[in-house]
Amino acid sequence: MRLDDLPTPSLILDRSRLARNVARLQGRARELGVVLRPHMKTAKSARVAELATGGKGPITVSTLAEATYFAKHGFHDITYAVPIVPAKLENVARLVAGGTDLKLITDNEGVARTVEARGLELGVTFRILIKIDTGLGRAGIAPGSADLLPIAAALNGKGAALAGVLTHAGHSYNAHSIEEIKAIAEAERAGAVKAAQRLRDAGYPCEIVSVGSTPTAIHADRLDGVTEMRPGNFVFFDLFQLGIESCAVEDIAVSVLASVDGHHRERNHLLIDAGGLALSKDTGANKNQPGTGYGLVCLPGGKVPLPGLAVLDVHQEHGLIGHAKALDAINKLPFDRFPIGSRLRVLPNHVCMTAAMYDRYYVTDGGSEIVDEWDRVNGW
């Protein structure tokens, strides 16, 4: 099967780019002396996880659906990096009882007590990481918070055991320079290490000191005291990561294959059959790269974007391609180059959101042949 034979819209994964991205972050982890525990919230694919971990290595997940899927595919060292709510513990216990070391996170003493009690009831020992906030301001307590030791104390080792600390410097996505990302990476590292040290000083174990986001994993100068990092987006990259200089455009490994389904010469736009669902409505990439719209446009060969074109507007199943720069608006689009029925590839703004709309990747080695199909686990 070839690109031309695929239905549109479809999600295309360039395996050679994926391999290069993975090798790059594996190299970073080696240099920094930490374990790479990739966050599978982006790829949600066992095949990608195998490549990213060199086998069935440690991974991070964002949903219990992912945890269940990856456990079924032989991954048994998993961190579920969203704050646990007690109602989910029964499903977690089932996975733990089945042999999966599924670690949970919390930043709340009451939850820690409940997890401890439920572990006793369910006959398992839940392994818990305390969530630390190192500047993102989403979940987590400050490294110096008075709540830290009481949470550790609530995990008395029978129903629940303290496994370490975990932080995520997601505000690195808002940085304006690589220097700023480096500073955020150092604050992420220092905050996690400080919390770990406070736990150890108080006599608690702290086996895992976990940090990570794609930008900080790429730019951190050192990770002394850290045991692992959890970047996720790096397997594919996207236009947002391009805008903050995490990658080159040639590193973006996933794109949406679409068909041209309209020519509107009087309105100077091309219509494609990939809209708000097929591309997502995430426009974050425009902050650093104005004119990105809902994605940049490549020829079906898909190497680099066509200069000056973008998906300027989307409806549910319609994308409107036009000149990305207002200066070019007076120039007619090259309609004859893109006949109706011809195909284009759209580079996604935010691949985590875009990929979530598809149940599979059509895999290429950079050419037009489909060498494999890899499934994904969506939903919750």
Add this chain to the structure above:
Amino acid sequence: MRLDDLPTPSLILDRSRLARNVARLQGRARELGVVLRPHMKTAKSARVAELATGGKGPITVSTLAEATYFAKHGFHDITYAVPIVPAKLENVARLVAGGTDLKLITDNEGVARTVEARGLELGVTFRILIKIDTGLGRAGIAPGSADLLPIAAALNGKGAALAGVLTHAGHSYNAHSIEEIKAIAEAERAGAVKAAQRLRDAGYPCEIVSVGSTPTAIHADRLDGVTEMRPGNFVFFDLFQLGIESCAVEDIAVSVLASVDGHHRERNHLLIDAGGLALSKDTGANKNQPGTGYGLVCLPGGKVPLPGLAVLDVHQEHGLIGHAKALDAINKLPFDRFPIGSRLRVLPNHVCMTAAMYDRYYVTDGGSEIVDEWDRVNGW
């Protein structure tokens, strides 16, 4: 099963609100003397389609996956209202040969010729509606376009036959008043009727004259000369439709059930386990209702929003609830009213996007009991 037993995030459908919304638009169609051909791009559910059509009546779809699913569920009068590309004709032919009257749209003479030729090759007669643009500026030709009659001429009745004209006044979503929506509805009607008349004057048949968007279907004063309307969003409504006065807040029939999974008193926000995937990143509703964020928040009973609260920010699996009005930012959230593990319902900004993330609806009759589960067809 009850709301409390569901996993979170989950998609909840209030069947009594759905029934009321359906009755309202069925009443509008009767008043206006047209057939209701609801657009199933919103609900993507056979059960909803049965209610909305009073059986296995005429429907509209936005993907071939929907067409295939609904045909399998006994719906055999379907319009696929996205411009056809020739590569999709083989799948269409399979459905047509199986007994489904699956009508296609085009606005391009070259495509019309190809469809005609492919119909002959595949041994079916494709039924085609010519797409008319009545102001949205997405797909379609103007009612007075010189392209109209050549497209009709290209459909010579063997491989493809002209079935009528179709338009969609989606720009009604951008209207600033009901008067403006009424004017758009009249332009939508008049444009479709004009194109139909031009075809008939030239000796072509024009059985179907199809218009429709939820706002224009609700507010049109008359639809003389039109045969059918195709609103879709009305089955559920959402905060965007509330903002343009298509509905009352008590009409919004779908919401996302989420669990509180974090208290951050120092940052004055609650965390829920419904983020950018569970709610979508569509923020269009803020245009008419600033402060809507990524959705308004209800108690699990879910009747009306809690005053002043909204999902202010989302990450992939995290939603941050805070005070929607800056004036209230100094007031502490009522954390004790929403303990960790408690549940909330989020009303969606744009339900077509939100619902697309779920494989099923958990159905209630407005109470806390789950009376049914209805599937959905996602993807392409």
